[in-house]
Amino acid sequence: MRRAGWLLAGLLLAGCHRVERADPASEGNGTTTPPPSSQGDGRTLRIFMWSDYIDPQVVKDFEKREGVRVVIDTFESNENMLAKLQGGGASYDLATPSNYVVQTMVRAQLLQPMDKAKLSHFGNVAAGFLNPNFDPGNTYTVPYQFAATGLAYNSGRYVPPEESWRLIFGPEDRVRFALLDDPREVIGAALKYLGHSVNSTDVEELRAARDLLRRTVRKRGFESFSGGPETRNKLLAGQIDLGQIYVGDLLQGAAEDRRLKVFLPREGTTISTDTLVLLRGSPNPALARRFVNYVLEPQVSAAISNYTYYGNPNRAAQPLLDPFLRAQKAFNPSAEDFSSGRVEFINELPRGAAPRLYDRIWTELKSR
Numbered sequence: 001m002r003r004a005g006w007l008l009a010g011l012l013l014a015g016c017h018r019v020e021r022a023d024p025a026s027e028g029n030g031t032t033t034p035p036p037s038s039q040g041d042g043r044t045l046r047i048f049m050w051s052d053y054i055d056p057q058v059v060k061d062f063e064k065r066e067g068v069r070v071v072i073d074t075f076e077s078n079e080n081m082l083a084k085l086q087g088g089g090a091s092y093d094l095a096t097p098s099n100y101v102v103q104t105m106v107r108a109q110l111l112q113p114m115d116k117a118k119l120s121h122f123g124n125v126a127a128g129f130l131n132p133n134f135d136p137g138n139t140y141t142v143p144y145q146f147a148a149t150g151l152a153y154n155s156g157r158y159v160p161p162e163e164s165w166r167l168i169f170g171p172e173d174r175v176r177f178a179l180l181d182d183p184r185e186v187i188g189a190a191l192k193y194l195g196h197s198v199n200s201t202d203v204e205e206l207r208a209a210r211d212l213l214r215r216t217v218r219k220r221g222f223e224s225f226s227g228g229p230e231t232r233n234k235l236l237a238g239q240i241d242l243g244q245i246y247v248g249d250l251l252q253g254a255a256e257d258r259r260l261k262v263f264l265p266r267e268g269t270t271i272s273t274d275t276l277v278l279l280r281g282s283p284n285p286a287l288a289r290r291f292v293n294y295v296l297e298p299q300v301s302a303a304i305s306n307y308t309y310y311g312n313p314n315r316a317a318q319p320l321l322d323p324f325l326r327a328q329k330a331f332n333p334s335a336e337d338f339s340s341g342r343v344e345f346i347n348e349l350p351r352g353a354a355p356r357l358y359d360r361i362w363t364e365l366k367s368r
């Protein structure tokens, strides 16, 4: 169970451990390029993952058990991850893409089959995460963690008058806020506020979302597009009043500072599952599969979620999860949340005009 202060732990670990953390101000580009001399030696595992997304002790234990070194570089968005992998130059064994970019990676020939027959603990995966629509038969992916996206605040400084995206997207311009540096999350939130699906491909709906977002980023209160951990730090420091955030990133902070709160806006929000994938260019695929199998062990899986405060897709790990986690409504959306559309999975967009429109909207917002 994770109880040490995450800030303190981050400071201590930054100096002495092999888990690399991205500088929040770097907007999540990878931080460490492993020396080419150690690649493919069967003794070094390289993982490209979302920041603040694993318990460092779990990594240390694996290194000790296997007598290997684990190097972790971090990213803050699927788009940054894809750009780095497609750009070549960095060779990782594993990555943690979200569900909705898995098929993009398959088509780009970035993945090799996970071969779940080689994973003796695969049977621990909860039924709801087996055979997902984004990866029939779990050919390429093992579910890692999941979370909905909410709006967070520091109740010691600001208490929102309602649980609505209106605080950000409405006409008033009194709160200082940050949006995630993540196109599907930001455009998805605007679509939800307007009463549409987060996966809309309707040109008129997307134009309305674009117009809303144009107005939103011109507000005086708009502070930044930020990754989740950066938004959490800005809330703690009082730099913003509200922040769009992956719920797990906020709860990591809330476990230490109970003034941090998060809610799922009443108009609805997004959810996504992050996965472990084996990269096609993996220098050490056998070691990588051993790591994935290790993560599937109930104690290891629970230790990761008890540290990161993200949703856990491992059936056998459920009894080992921190009660704080299980008590979070934002962490465990109900069946009704899904059926009503209050929480909606981000899916891959069908190929064609819609992805280009999303790209254009995002490029315009980022270059404002």
Ligand code: SPD
Residues within 6 Å of the ligand: 050, 051, 052, 053, 098, 182, 184, 185, 228, 229, 246, 249, 272, 274
């Ligand atoms: N710090 C961990 C962030 C995990 C984010 N999950 C995926 C969100 C996809 N939009």
